[in-house]
Amino acid sequence: MPGMKMPGNFFLVGLMGAGKTTVGRTLARSTGKTFLDSDHEIEARTGVRIPTIFEMEGEGGFRARECAVISELTAMQDIVLATGGGAVLNPENRAALRRGGFVIYLRASVDDLYQRTAHDKNRPLLQTANPKARLAELFEARDPLYREVADLVMDTSRQTVQHLTHQLILQLEKTLHAHR
Numbered sequence: 001m002p003g004m005k006m007p008g009n010f011f012l013v014g015l016m017g018a019g020k021t022t023v024g025r026t027l028a029r030s031t032g033k034t035f036l037d038s039d040h041e042i043e044a045r046t047g048v049r050i051p052t053i054f055e056m057e058g059e060g061g062f063r064a065r066e067c068a069v070i071s072e073l074t075a076m077q078d079i080v081l082a083t084g085g086g087a088v089l090n091p092e093n094r095a096a097l098r099r100g101g102f103v104i105y106l107r108a109s110v111d112d113l114y115q116r117t118a119h120d121k122n123r124p125l126l127q128t129a130n131p132k133a134r135l136a137e138l139f140e141a142r143d144p145l146y147r148e149v150a151d152l153v154m155d156t157s158r159q160t161v162q163h164l165t166h167q168l169i170l171q172l173e174k175t176l177h178a179h180r
């Protein structure tokens with residue numbers, strides 16, 4: 001639905017491999033909004049990739065940078081923001097997300113998340129002996145936090161990115177219309 005205009009910001013949350021970055025980009029294109037990704041923003045500001053930040057500053061250093069970026073980006077207008085999977089861990093970030101826009105939780109099964117992230121070396125938290133077990137732990141710990149901030153929960157299992165984007169736009173139109 002290119003050219004269709006909807007008001008406000010859309011923020012995507014969910015685990016690694018949920019499709020926040022991929023779906024966020026297509027959703028922005030379809031709604032005429034600016035696409036931003038908190039991880040890309042952190043990489044642009046530091047000049048290094050995410051794994052290097054984890055190596056040099058630990059997860060705590062990364063989270064501090066993520067919090068600063070989320071605070072800034074959630075105050076912008078007419079954007080689609082793909083957050084990093086751990087952004088919801090910080091209550092400040094959760095408040096900023098809820099305050100600044102319409103929050104969409106992209107949900108997927110652990111099996112799907114694992115398949116989508118298995119060959120990617122850019123997620124330091126999954127560089128373990130058993131990344132699938134790690135994803136299952138993260139799912140357990142974070143699913144309630146994603147639900148807490150979400151205005152809309154979208155199941156992404158066995159759905160193409162194109163189909164999901166289309167479904168999302170239909171859902172958003174319906175929800176935003178009902179709240180008018």
Ligand SMILES: Nc1ncnc2c1ncn2[C@@H]1O[C@H](COP(=O)(O)OP(=O)(O)O)[C@@H](O)[C@H]1O
Pocket residue numbers: 014015016017018019020021022023082116117156159160161164
């Ligand atoms: N609905 C989907 N179906 C199949 N593959 C997907 C889907 N969404 C994302 N992917 C793929 O999964 C990988 C991770 O997607 P990404 O957008 O980086 O997730 P996130 O930003 O949530 O970690 C990418 O290779 C992407 O092409």
Ligand SMILES: O=C(O)C1=C[C@@H](OP(=O)(O)O)[C@@H](O)[C@H](O)C1
Pocket residue numbers: 014015016017020021039050083084085086087122123124125
């Ligand atoms: O879940 C997490 O804690 C993380 C998710 C990553 O983003 P994606 O969810 O886009 O993979 C990235 O922010 C970092 O590796 C930490």
Ligand SMILES: [Mg+2]
Pocket residue numbers: 020021022037039082083084
């Ligand atoms: Mg991403």
